[in-house]
Amino acid sequence: MQLAKAYSHIDLESKWYRYWVDEKLFAPGAGAGQTYSIVIPPPNVTGSLHMGHALNNTLQDILCRYKRMDGFRVLWVPGTDHAGIATQNVVERQLAERGTSRAQLGRAKFIERVWEWKKEAGDAILHQLRALGVSCDWSHERFTMDEGLSLAVREAFVKLWEDGLLYRAQRLINWCPRCKTALADIEVVHEEVDGSLWHIRYPLADDSGDSLIVATTRPETMLGDTAAAVHPEDERYQHLLGKKIRLPITGRIVPLIADVYVDKEFGTGALKITPGHDFNDFEIGERYNLPRISIFDADACVDGAVFLARGEAGAWIERYNGKERFAARQLVVAELADNGLLEKTEPHKLSVGRCYRCQTVIEPYLTPQWFVNIKSLAEPALQAVRDGRIKIVPEGWCNSYYAWMENIKDWCISRQIWWGHQIPAWYCKSCESANLMQNADGDYLFSKDAKPIVSRTQPSGCPTCGGTELIQDPDVLDTWFSSGLWPFSTLGWPERTEDLKLFYPTSALVTGFDILFFWVARMIMMGLKFMGDVPFRDVYIHALVRDEHGQKMSKSKGNVIDPLELMNKYGTDAFRFTLAAMAAMGRDIKLAEDRIGGYQSFVNKLWNAARFVQMNLSESERPTRWSVQASGSNRKPDQVPDLGLADRWIYSRLAATLTEARDAIDGYRYNDYANGLYRFVWHEFCDWYIEMSKLALNGAIGDDREGARRRLAELLDQILLLLHPVMPFVTEEIWQVMGNGRPSIMIQQYPQPRPEWIDGAAEKQMEFLMGVVRAIRNLRTELNCPPGKEVKAIFCGQQADLDFLHGQEPFLRSLARVGRAEYRAAGDGPKGAATAVVGATEVYLPLDDLINLDEERVRLAKEVAKMADEIARVQKKLSNSDFVAKAKEEVIQKERDKAIQFEEKIRTLRSSLEKIQDLQAGRK
């Protein structure tokens, strides 16, 4: 088979992916090898994958392919997350578009509908992952609401309950009035907004005419005020202490309390207290045993019934009943103003909490919820990172982790939605009849006093009364509760499976920092609790992918780029290579599209290098026979001394590249990995080695054409193996097409550097040769010498260097178009020549043209000036007695060498310059 003239990613990518799946190359396989495992951060089944997923999965795939080739039994578990609220919202929106709703469908039908969506979205996600080329083991694919994972969730819940780490309580929680559910603290996104600070006059209840002016950002909550407060030492208010206040509008009589919490400097120094709708006020209320009034219903509309139930009355209830909270605010402010009770309104910046799923402003709301008593779980999780059992990379994130873990609050895990793991707790209908209500959705609600029966399966009867009518708690669990179990639930827990034994703890977790607390921290706590061991050894935290201007990609900004589009346009390998090359640690990725184009060229370059190699091989010389990998350990290492300079050099560079590549990938330095390979392939192998190999292939140098071909093929193999983890498709295509039926590159051994390849002398010599070639090319270009025209070169310098160059004449001819070379003693340069200095060797191209003389004179003068600057710098250093006294000996020696070299160079340049000037003067 021949490699096509050009690489066509569109056709080849799907072909090879299918091949890998069919050949079952993603499975960990049997055998005794060391295991390596990763669980995928399961994408939400809310829609399609974005750039962050592409990065995340590319990085994981690089690790997995590398480790697999390096002899590990690799298991990469793929899957998706049900993403409770987010997914429910997506489906609710779809229903709304069709003019129906969740409530109309009812719970069972609605859930059915979400499952249909899950199928659709899940398939799309899997399609995208495959397009990316990820090598996960699809036979291990999991979904957080799979039967097995549901079992794990119930097991975990019951265990926590049995260990006293779960409780149900009525607390002020973050309530999203749109999603109509409780949220955990971290699911609230705080945002600074421009608001107002209203100063409101609260008259005293004694009708003395005295009053207190409080300042608030939420005047509507005054309907639920149950106190006002001032600082006990605030002189302004001493005369009011112990008095009572009659609230405007409601007429409720509430105490004025004195508490040090109040900041005398803020606002008026007086504070209204609403324990039912403010977290701080709730705490103060607890200290003073204040009543908590929930003035809103689940939609955050004023609930008149609440006041009636308290025995409060008045026309105001009519006016406010059913008013949405912001409408209520306007009404309160207007009424206060009408009654002369609004003293002042001033602009004020405040932070509002919003639902992380729908951006609705959160309402602190008093409801019974389930909480995890988190402290005893957090402590070991903190310890695991502190003592290094879990390594976070980059380690800067440890601080965030510690800070969060140390201040962690109990975790509210119940959600009042339908899509998710329903809480495995039941209530006896007859025992709890006093605690039972039904909400608008038809769900039963149980008050804070109801006694749950927690059980892995539905209990057959009530343990207290024997009644058989048991109602399951309608709430579902926070989606992160189930994803917190992911590293072991996907491996079969609570069963004690072979997978768990082999692959837990997993080796690495690759994820974005945005879910460090949501997910990573929870997995660590859960893993330690239920498995008794950390869930993973390394956590690699990668950056956010932004657009080329550094903006976060978001639908609303319209700057979202679909990864599939880029893959189609540039090819997946180029896309993956770009992501890897830009994944520098601790820095966001600003994805500029032309960068991907640049790496597409790299794919093309590799392709053409392969075509060149193939072109030179006969059918019988295909890599099947010669490949280092194919012939395995039987193959004897190359006898280095027999190789020519270019060969010794490229193998030495290969050894260095291999070492760097392994170090880079082992340290999660993907950018170093990608860039190192780029440099080696393009600027060493293609730019120099291939060019030089042409002479050996033609027989222009040496007499081992077969050896030259063989080494070319072998080097190409090494390059393909090195690149495969980043560019799986094109490497497989070349590997297979050229290899006449050898097995997939995926199951080849990842290259090891061989010590005998390292050859410092060859590298030095090549650098010298390359320097000379570059110098000549430079002179030619500067002097407008046509590329095709051969020139005569005169080299002056030390005998050893001259001998060396003499031996390299064929290369000087092919690489620099040197037709004739002459060798002289140092300083014996010709009159009127373009001049360069490489190391200790002077390089002259004799000039025969006045125009050239002029140009060369100008050029030399510039060079001389530049050199003079350098010399001045070095001399300044060397004449500094402190430098000579204190710097390391090797550093001083380096500077001295430099000084000598520069002096020689400038002498040569000056002498050439003078000669040209003489020549020109003579002609005039």
Place this chain on the structure above:
RNA sequence: GGUCGCAUAGCUCAGUUGGUUAGAGCGCGCGCCUCACAUGCGCGAGGUCGUAGGUUCAAGUCCUACUGCGACCACCA
């Protein structure tokens, strides 16, 4: 308010533990269809490394302050 990160070529970014004339890709300029590749080849221009101090023989690299940008955390009405 607290914590952390980032400022290097026109653009996007590298620059491990302070020590050769600070690098790459893209873009730009000039010259080349040289038999793997014009998605290419060769050569080049372009940076007082955010500002001001400090430590050091030596600072893009370490310290301090400042400016600008960003992120995370936080109950100040």
